[in-house]
Amino acid sequence: MSDLTKLKIAEARDLLAKGELTARELTEAHIAAVEAADTLNAYIEKTPEIALKQADAADARIKAGDAASMTGIPVGIKDLFATKGVHTQACSHILDGFKPEYESTVTQNLWDDGAVMLGKLNMDEFAMGSSNETSYYGPVKNPWRAEGSNADFVPGGSSGGSVASVAGYAAMGATASDTGGSIRQPAAFTGTFGIKPTYGRCSRYGMVAFASSLDQAGTITRDVRDGAIMLESIAGFDPKDSTSVDIPVPNFEAALTGDIRGMKIGIPQEYHLAGMPGEIEALWHQGIEWVKAAGAEVVDINLPHTKYALPTYYIVAPAEASSNLARYDGVRYGLREAPENGALDEMYETTRAEGFGDEVKRRIMIGTYVLSAGYYDAYYLKAQKVRQLIADDFKRAFEKVDAILTPTAPSAAFAFGEKSDDPLAMYLNDVFTVPASLAGLPGSSIPAGLSANGLPLGLQVLGKAWDEETVLRVSGVIEEAAVFTSQPELWWR
Amino acid sequence: MSNIDKATVAKIARLARIKIEDQKLEPLAGELNNILGWVEQLSEVNTDNIEPMSSVVDAKLRWREDVVSDGDKADSVLKNAPNAEYGFFAVPKVIE
Amino acid sequence: MSSYRIQGATGDWEVVIGLEVHAQVISNAKLFSGASTEFGAEPNAQVSLVDAAMPGMLPTINGECVRQAVRTGLALGAQINKFSVFDRKNYFYADLPQGYQISQFKHPVVGEGTVTLDLEGGVSKGVGVERIHLEQDAGKSMHDQHPQFTYVDLNRSGVALMEIVSMPDMRSPDEAGAYLTKLRTILRYIGTCDGNMEQGSMRADVNVSVRKPGDPLGTRCEIKNVNSIRFVRQAIEVEARRQVDIIEAGGTIDQETRLFDPNKGETRSMRSKEEAHDYRYFPDPDLLPLEFDDAFIEAARESLPELPDEKKARFMEALGLNDYNASVLVAEKESSEFFETLVEALAKATKKDAAHIALKASNWLTGDLFGALNKAGKTIATSPVSAEQGAELLALVEDGTISGRIAKDVFEVMFETGKGAGSIVEEKGLKQVSDTGAIEAIIDEVIAANPGQLEQYRAGKDKLLGFFVGQVMKATQGKANPGVVNSLLKPKLDG
């Protein structure tokens, strides 16, 4: 067979079922591809022994007629998800050597369905970043290069390893997480499909917390159908997470009917940013034409508080993070840096100074400040009120429309170092993704075109709470219309 | 509204238990002021009579049964400890 | 009641006291994890990965802890909040794994209530309860096990606590003591906390300030974690004195946290530890608001037993007990239960109305049994004489089988041996003699043996009747029925 790593999950599933392919073959091909992709720095820990064991178990299961959709499918796992006995450090120095004694619910769901773990994927430290430059393990390289150039680009973040492994044919799918856009923005930067479900759809149990009220697991795949398959596997109610909601998981793949006739698609006027690159604006218009052509009705809508989403996010997320990251203190796990004969407090201060990177420290500092005495009302409480207004905007809009269509990011992938010195410029990457995160809504990014210099661009589809099906259906229609057949050259192999 | 000076940065760093060298306080104050100055545009938004969001999910807190279903795994609890002795976590002495 | 005053150089000072009591909730599992709450396990054996704050671990709430807090609120006549919120209280400490304590700050589960104090001389006083909230306990740090290290055990980490915050309504060490005593009694009655201060399942933070009577409130100091009622009283005394001395010397009181040292009999500042506390409370995003309905509250209310104040009133009104006996009996749930069993068994044995025998039973219980238990260092729970056995003894007195005097001897043997009253009376032949013929014969013997006393009696020295009774009782080893002796002796002496 030709290059097995270019198969989609759905294709591989069907071949496995027909006995034309074994999970072992598929896994071995991927283990080799992972080895060959070291340059991308997508994997920070490879687990070929586990993969082969799982592959053999998958083959046995397929033979026994007991296969699920993900059985035998090799995937990568973002380092944010706890995997028992395997490197789980959220790509932070402060979790040095940490190997959990437990499994996250999201990954457990995958293993229960027979998926195969290739390894742990690079990410921005504690998922704080939009370019994967904050990882303790160094940045991930975008498999895509600009036309006629050998320069490296960022893969986006924080799920940089997830998108690079999938775009670089070193995983058929990858788990990812989205707090303010960490699935959708890197998906857009790498020509992959990313979906973040409704907050509460996937369990946060065993997922290293960044901002608890925003964090939500999701998937990166090479197309919409694969996203539907993999999301269905990881989703589901979990009593171990108080914010997990007890709602049945629909058959997401069945939602891909290709039919959006009569559907109302909202176009938020506030997303027409001043100074937005023409190619982004053009792509958006193209998307509008595609859904119109498919029979949907396009409706202008208003989300009046859009402008305030980013500042709201940069209060709420750091505040929660400052508290969530207090447990990294050198006492029970991870890094401990203690000056000789120093007291406990000195151990805390040194461990946390050396264990956290600059962006994480910056956010802990911001979060500590906005919660501190005298500032809580002005910052945190104010932000939670504005957040309510942002959620109300969406609620009102979704009374009129079934889905919302926007660009995913305000630009294509950028070069390393281009924005890392300016936190505010970096934060602006998430301008289109953050509002839905604040409202807990499902959203996707579909590869939809290329920039002038040949880098992928994405369109974002947002849906009502618990309506991932519509998000997937509209995504499928855009995917079909876009005929996005470009692929990165396999320059690293 | 915000005007974070060196001393404030030092105070926040102390609250957050992050050691920050003296010469880094000033630049950090600048960065934080930049970010906070930007988020302060929220003050433009009228939030009178708006309840702060308490949870993004429209659900009720579920209650657990009062049964002992966990524990008895000191080995797991201590497994990743930088220093554990006699079943305890050991930390640099706390001076009371 | 005379009011408590500190005598200063400038006159009398009044003490204002408020208490924050941390009471460990009785439940099988912890507040946010499934680990056990039991005492005395091996270090870190009762710790879940949630309690150890492993990355990605999340809290899920134990409904029983909520129910217990609501029951406590109801027992204090407090407002129950159907909507409350868990907040994070952020600070770093070795035995606080999350780096924050999950507590309730702005919206506690229980609002205002009252504790009624029973003070000396039958006086009562209401002390306001401001709130009760649920929160997690921390682990335990041991500083004296190793020269360089502090050892941390997380077995307590995450156990549910109720923080019961009083209003600054108390004005003397006695009132503070009475508050704690009464609160503990109530918690034990309803089974929401075992009230064991030595084991730390009930601990008090004491807020003390002083003022000239009638003046506005002074600056308060908080004395942390005082672990016995006696120490609470002592701490208040010395702290109030300290504050008066400072103010009278022209100084001012710094609002601060202090520690009581019972060995030195002083409080001292914990300022070093206190430095820059800013807890940065905010609602815990891992939890949703805590909500329940009226039916839940009503079910909690129905689960409450008769409370001590209600019980005391019933003991006095329906059973005719005096205030003292009733107070003593209701102070501990076990005592009141012992008493009720005793009365029931005694009523059954004597076929008499409970109201008829209850006072006698309470006298025996608060006098004889409590006295003996006290002397032996035992409690009602470890009493060698059961309520049923006590009833058997008292029934023997009631039906005239033994005299009250003999009953005391029989009780002593019961207390030592655990044997039943009936068998002791049988064994030792202590049955009261009421046979007139036998008693008459003894009376004749006694009169014959004491002619001098008989002469004096007949000459008008009436008091000698007692002497003759004593002689008769002595001759019968106390077994003669005193009523029969009296009725037979008098006519014979009178001739």
Ligand SMILES: [Mg+2]
């Ligand atoms: Mg307190």
Ligand SMILES: [Zn+2]
């Ligand atoms: Zn407390």
